[in-house]
Amino acid sequence: MEREIITKFLNQTASPEETRQVLAWLEKPGSRKVFDAHIKNTWDKSSISEEDKTDYDKLLQKIHLRTSIATGPTQSKSVSWYKTFKVAASIVLLIGSIIFIKKGIEFNEPHLALPEKVIERKTGIGEKLTMKLPDGTSIVLNANSRIIFSTGYGDKNRLVELEGEGYFEIAKDSIRPFQVKTKGMVTTALGTAFNTIARDGFYAVALTEGKVAIEAGEEKLKLNPGQMMILDKRDSLSGVEVRPFEIDKVIGWKEGILHFERVQLKKILEDLSKWYGVELEIEAGINVHKRVIGTFRNKNLSDVLTGLGFSMGFQFEIDKNRVLIKKSSL
Template structure:
């Protein structure tokens, strides 16, 4: 930019014009060739140097005062000052966070949330991968957003569960109101309603249905609520919940449906309860569980 300013400055042309003008003035008044002529020339060059200096000072002040430059500096400062915080839970872990505004976030196992140091300044925004339950502190001036996969959930003061597990985006509203958006499509939920979008369908259509609150949010209390749930899905959930892997007898029917409730039970108690209705025996070897169909 400095080089461009020098190339576009009219100072070089002004020097030629002033010199020519002075020569003409000398000719008109018929000044004798004396020591005055060099004096006049020296004063002119000196004046031009002063003028050039003043011009550069004024131009620099104008340039630095431009709004776009201030915005650039501000943007750079903001980018440099912004910090990203991330929390991740392992297999079988849960994490409870209280945000600066009082919002409570319970993060399920194998999940990650991110938020920046700008949280709560103009808006409140959290990015989620996995599953979490949110109890949002009311603040009508600073809306609350959850970015999860391709979905965005907006709330003011409410409680809801968000999950991106099993290749789907799911929002279940417990109380208050939320707005759920996928691309250009959006819908508003009432308490007891759930929005579901399946990534595999490659569509922005959001399906809304009723849900059982205890069934969806039981995980945050360490409970396992089953309502006509396939055995295969139950075992997959137990793997994440208890950090184990299952070796399953191929003769065991994983499609059979099971209903029941287990509250803060260890793995042995849960498997014992399941074995009564699904007719299997189990053996636990550290982190491996062997399931065999009962004869």
């Protein structure tokens, strides 16, 4: 008897003709031994592991008892065999189901980590952006700035990359320090608040709360509240400088406060162009190297230029997003 037909008979998928063949074959001497061996061999191939304590020999004996040949006429034997082997098939299918379930439970599917993606937030000229990271850290981006972090932020580390200027209020986490990476330095903090600038080779960190550690090339230092680190790579003769600062003068931009402390007019006009989103055209003959001291609170561009023009001796014209700076006619 072909093993394939026996298996189909046990699974109750055999055709009527195949069923009659199996029942007829089981009447022959020695068929029962072959039949039992086939069932046991199937179980052996389906074994789970060395830890599987199922007594398959005892189960086979139970099936053997349930399928013992009944006494009586041949026709009764055939009917009895058919009924009892339906029971045997059910038992085999049940055992197979248990084996399948156990395999499903014991199979440890490898964890497929999703690839991390890069998230970018940026501001254009004249824009500001306030955002909150998953850990509760708050960031305010100044105009013309960009911040980058991954979708895995907060899992193993809290790292962001900054171009431009941003103010950070860090959520406390003693296990995962917060880091801001720029092209010129790395600032590390646990729970603190600070302002960072990274523009065109100029880098600065001003600490308002807590403590931060800074790595700028070979330089390593720590800041206390009220201290500011400055590194100007545009000047090859300058190095890392640490000095005190006034909060309004450094991070006033967050609240719409513009403060200039002996800053060249050229630099001020460049910043105004970025902050207010305008294009500036400066006529020849204006001394853009003069230094300015002044503070403007929540002023629009026209008010700021009026104040600067009065002290610096220039006039201006605003045409939508274009501003002309010209010599005063007085």
